[in-house]
Amino acid sequence: MATIITARSRTKRFFIWAGAILAFALLVLGIAVGIAESQLPDYDQLKRRGDLGQMIRMRAADGSVLISLGPTFGRWLTYDEIPPTMRAAMIAVEDKRFRSHPGVDPIGIARSLQVRVSTGKWKQGGSTITQQLARNIFLTNKRTFGRKIQEAVLALALEIKYSKNQILELYLNRVYFGGGSYGIDAAARTFYGHGADQLSLGEATIIAGLVKAPSNYSPTADAEAARGRAAVVLKAMVNNGFISREAADGVDPATVKLQAAPRQNSVRYFTDWAMPQLDTLIDETHDPIDVWTTLDPKLQGVADAAINKNAPGGAQGALVSLDRDGAVRAMVGGRDYVSSIYNRATQAERQPGSSFKLFVYLAALESGMKPTDTMVDQPVDIQGWKPRNSTRGYLGQVTLREAFSRSINTISAQIGAKLGFSTIADMARRFGITSEISTYPSMVLGSSNVRLIEMTKAFASVNNHGIAVSPYGIRKVVTADGRLLYNREANENRVLVAPWVAAEMTDLLQSAVLTGTGSAAQIGRPVAGKTGTTSSNKDGWFVGFSSGLTTGVWMGRDDARPIPGLQGGTAPARAFHDYMLVATANRPVEQFDTVVPMPDWQLEPDEEAMGAPIDDNLIAPEGQMVDADGNPIPTGDRPAPFPGGMPQPGQPAQQPGQPGVRSDGTGSANQDFLDEVLKRGAQRRPPTPPPPAGSVPADPAQDGRQPAQQ
Template sequence: MANGRDRREPVFDAPATEAGELDFHLSPEDRAGGSSMARRRSSRRDDERPLRRGSRPRKAKRKGRSFLGKLVYAGVVLGLWSVIAIGGVVAYYASQLPPIDQLTVPKRPPNIAILANDGSLITNRGETGGRTVTLKELPPYLPKAFVAIEDRRFYDHFGIDPLGIARAAYRNITHSGGLQGGSTLTQQLAKNLFLTQERTASRKIQEAILALWLERNYSKDQILELYLNRVYFGAGAYGVEAAAQRYYGKSARHVSLSEAAVLAGLVQSPSRLAPNRNPEGAKARAQLVIAAMNELGYITPGMTKTALGQPAEPVRPNGAGSANYAADYVMDVLDDFVGTIDTDIAVFTTIDPKLQAAAERVLVDELNTKGQKFNVSQGAFVAMKPDGGVQALVGGRNYEASQFNRATAARRQPGSAFKPFVYLTAVERGYTPDMVMEDAPVSYKGWNPQNYDRKYRGPVTLRDALALSLNTVAVKLNMEVGPKNVAQTAQRLGITSPIQANGSLALGTSEVTPLELVSAYAAFANGGTGVTPYVISEVKTLDGKIIYKRPASAGGLGRVIDPAAVAMMNEMMHHTFVIGTARAAQIPGWPMAGKTGTTNDYKDAWFIGFTGNLVAGVWLGNDDGALTKRVTGGNLPREVWHDFMKIALKDEQPVPLPGLERFRDDVPVAGSGTDPRYANAGDGDTAWPQPQPQRRVAREKNFFEKLFGL
C-alpha cells in the first residue's frame, strides 16, 4: 500500500550515554510551561556568575531588617497593644462607675450649728462637724496652704499631673523626701466624693477618671472649695470649718497663718498629725507647709518669719464638756420641729452660756472634792426659766467619759422631793399650811415608815412637817387624799414617767428624771401654769430663712394650780429655807422655795429649788445604784444648788415668789437670820421643838385673813 510505505515507526535515536544507554530524562523545555521555567533558572544562574570586567553591575537583592529596626518595630507593636490593653482596663473600670452623663457631686451632709441664747456657738452636730464655707470667706493664705503642700501645680494640670506622678515615683525610688503620693487635689476630691479609701489599682484608675470629669465640669476654684469642705481632718471633723472649730475653737474665717499651715499639713495623716495629740509632729509638718508657701511666693518673707516664730497652739477643752449634754438634748427634740434636713442650719437655743458653765463647774467641783469621801460618782443639773426654757443642762460628770445624759434619761427615785405633790393634793382638798397633824408611828398593812432620825415630834403643822421632811405626816396625807389623786397631781404638773399609786408614793418611790421634776416645780415658780420644757427657740438656714420659730404661747399646759393653792405651797416650801432642810441654801435678800430629797437607802439625793425667775435641780448618786455614804439632799446637793444660785442671781434684782406676799409678817424671810430654836434642824437632823398649839391657831386665822382679804 502506498500509504503504508510512507508510514514511519517510532525510532529512539536519542544520543546514547557513556554507558551506551539512551537518556529518557525530560528536559525543562519538555515540561508544561517549560520554556518560561528555563528562562527563570537561567537568570538565576547568571546572577550567580561573577561579573565580567567592564560589564554593568546587577541589581542587589533585598536584605533583612537590622536588630535596631526590629527592636523599634517590636516597641511600636507592643505600645499599640499596651494602649489597647490600658484602654480596655480603663473602659472596664469606667463601666463600674455610674454613667458619666448621670454623675453628680453628692450633697454634703448638712451641718447643724447649735447656738446659745446669745448667738455664740455651743457646738456643731451632723456628720461633718462644721458648716460649708466659701473661698471668699477664708483668708487667702488658707487655701494657698493646701495648694502649696498638696498640689503645687493645681492650677496648671488637667486633673492628673504626670509631672507630679513622675516626681513622686522618683523620690520613692531614691528614698528622698519621704514616701510621696502623686494624687492631685482633684483626685483626692474625687476619692472623697465618690470612692472608698482602699488603696488598689482599680480605685486609682477610677479616681483618675473621676478627676478628669471634675476638671471638665467645675472650675479650679470650685474644685478647691469643694475640697476644703469635704476633706477629713480627724476627730470627726469634715471640712476646714469643722477642723478650725475642733482644734482652735474658732471659725476657719479667723485662723492665723500658722494655724492654717497646721490644718493644711494635717490632711496627709489626720490621726498621726492631730495637733492636740501630736503637737511636735503637727508643728514640724506646718513648718514644711510654710516653707513651701514661701518658696512659691504665696507669702512674704516677713509673714514666713512670723508664722515660724509663733507656732499655732490648739485649744484645750475647758471643764467637762457638759455643753454637749445640752446639744444632745437639742438633737433629741430637733426632729419634732424641722423634720428632714438637707441644708446647713443654725439652731438657736435657750441655753445661757454663763449658767451652763456655772452648773458644770459647781457640780464637777463638788464631786471632785467630796465624791470619794461620800462614795458618790455622778450627778445631773437642770436649770430653767419658770416658763420652761432650759438655761443649763448637765447630764454627767464628764461628757468624754460618758455620754449618757442623766439629766434627761436617768430615772431615779426622787425621795422627799416628791412630797410637794402630796401636799398640793391635800391643799386642793381643803388642807392649809397651819393645820396640825400628829408626827407619830405609822403602820399600813405591815409597812412601818419612819422619819429620817427615827424620832417623832407629836403635833406639827403641815408647814413645819414639809419644811422638816417628816415621812410620817407625808404618808398619812397621801393615804388620806388617795395615792391615785397624788399621782394625777404629779402628772398634771408635768411628770411623764410611770407612777405607782401606792402608799410609798409619798416618799418618792416612783422614778423620775431630773428634767421632768424640775419642770414640774416650774409651775410653783410661775404662779400655777404647767410647762413643757423647751430648749429650741428658732431654727434658720444659713441664708436667714426661718424654718421654725417658737410661738410665744407654745408648749404651755395651761393653768394646773389654783393661785390660792400656789400661794400656800410656796409659803410652805419657802419655810424649808427658813427653818427646814434647805436653810443653809438661802441667799440674802432673795425669797426662795424648794425641797430636799433623799431615798431611805442613800442611793439618791436631790435638791430642787426656785426663785421667781429661775428653777434649778440637782441629783447626785451612782450609775450602778451603789449606796452613797449618807449623802442627803440637805448636804452635797444643797451645796451645789446654793453655789450655782449665787452665780446665777448675782447682779440680779430679787423677784418675789408668786403668792408669798399674801402671808404672815411673822415668818422670817430667807437671809434675814435663822431662828435659834432650829439651829440643828435639817434634812435628817433631829432637833425640833414641839410646836405651840395656840400659835398654830393664830397663824391659821392670820393666813385666811391675808389670803382672802378677810
C-alpha cells in the same frame, strides 16, 4: 547581612505595634475621658456638700458652739475670696505643677515610679490636686490599680469640664482638714475662730499642711506636729517662688494662736438629751443646720462645779435648772461624762423621799386644808404600816406649815389616809410624773421612783402659779444660709391647780427653807424648796426655786448602796446653794406671792355651797321657810346643810355626790372633774388599786416601798 535585616525588621515591627497599641490606648482613653466628661455634673451641683453627711452645730444661749456633730462645713468661698497666700500654700505643698499639667502630672508619676523601684515601696504619691478632688468627690480611698486608672480618667475629664480656678476652688472648699472640718472656712473657724477669708500667712501654712495626714497634723490632735508641718509648707512656698525668703522668715508657726476645742464633758449630758428631739421638730436631714439651745455655758460650769464639790466620795450627782418658761439653763447628768455617759438627770429613776410630799400637801390644800390648820403628830398604824419620824419622837398638835417644814412623816401618812392614796398619785401624775406611782400607804413618803427632771418640772409649775411648765432645750433651728426651720412658740397655758393652792404650797415650801430641813439652801433672797432623803441614806434630794429659776439636785450611788451622812438637807442643799447663789446673782430679788385671793365660793360660802340647794321661791317674805303651799316648815323638818354633821376645821363644805367631790367625802377634787373644768381631756393612767388589807409586809422596805424618814 540577613541577620541585620531581620533585626531591623523586628525593631520596626515593634515600634509599629507599640505605636498602634499606644494609639489604641489613647483612643480608648480619649473615649473614656469623653464619656466621663459628659457625665460630670454642673459646677453648682459639685458645690453642694450634703453628700458628705449632715453637719449639726449645737449652740448655747449666747451663740457659742457647744458641740459639732457630723462633718463641719463653713461658708463656701469663691476663688477670689480665698486669700492668695492660701491658694499658693496649697499648690506649693500638694501640686507645684498644678497650673501646667492636664490633670495628671507625668513628671510626678515618673518620680513616684523611680522611688518605688529604688525602695521597693510606694513612698511618694503622684496624685495631683485634680486627682485628689476626683477621689474625694467620686471615688474611695481604696488603694488599687483600677482605682488609680479611674482617678486619672476623672481628673482629665475635670480639667476639660472646668477651669483651673474652678478646680482649685472646689478642692479648697471640699477637702478634709481634720477635726471634722471640710473646706478651708470650716477649718479656719475650727482652729482659729474666724473665717478663711481672714487667714494670715502662718495660719494658711498650717491649714495647707493638714491635707497630707489630717489626723496626724490636726491642731486639735497635735498642735506641735501641725506647726512643724507648717515649716515644710513655708519652705516649699519659697522654693517654688510663691513668697520671698524674707516673708517666710517673718513667720513663726509656733506663735500662731490656736482656738481651744469646745469642752466635751458635762455639756454632753445636755446635748445628748436635746439632740433626739430634732427628729420631732424638723424634717431636714441633709443641709447643715445650727441648733440654738437654751443652755447657759456659765451656769453649766457653775452647776458642774457645785455637783463635783459637794457630792460625797463614791457618789454620783445630777442637777437640772429650769427658767420660768421651762428653758433648761443647766443640766448635769453625772460627775464625769467621759467615764459615764448615763444621764442621771433625765434617765435615772430613784426614790424621792420627802420631796414627794409636794404632791401630798398639794392634794391637802386643794381639798380645803390650810397651812394654819392643825393635826396631831402621833403614832399611826395604816394596814400594819407604822411610819416613824426621823426624830423618833412625836410633837403632838402641829400646824400643816410646821409639819411640812419639819418633814413630819406621820402627818403625811394621815393626810394620805384621809384623802386617799390614789388622790396623791393623781396629783403627781397631774404635775408630770410619768413613772409608775404606787398607792401603797408608804407612797406618801416617796417610795415610788421618779426622775429628777420631772420633779424639777413639778416644782417649777408651782412656782408658775399652778400653770404647767414643760422643760425644753431647743429654741430654734436654722440652716447655714439662715433659713428658719423651727422656732419654739410658747405652750398653751395649762392650769394644774388654782393659783391660791400654788400660793399656799409656796408658803409651805418657803417655810421649809427658812425654818425647816432645807435651811442649808438659803442664799440671802427668798427661796422655796424641799429636801428628800430615802431609807438608809441611799438618795439625797433638794428641789427648790428662787427669782424665777427652779433647780433640782439628786445625789446617790448608781448601785443604790447607803452613803453615811447623805441627807437632802446636807450635800444636795449645799450644791443647790452654791449653784443658785451664782445663777440668781444678776436676777432681781422676787418676793413670793403667798397670799392670793380665793374664789367667792370659798370666801363667802352661801347655802348652796354649804349644803342642799334651797329654792328662793320657798322662802316667805319674813324669812321663814315654807312648803309648796306656803305653809311654814317646822325647824326640825328643814333640810340640814351638813347631812354628815358640821365639818371640822380644814374639811371642805361640799358633800359626797356633789360635782367635783370624791365619793369618800374628803372633798378633794377628783381628776375627771378637773380634766372637764380645765378642758384638758388628756388620757390618764388608771390609778393603781390599793392592796387588800394585810397585804403590805411588816417591813415595807423589803420590797423597796419604804423610803427614809426625811
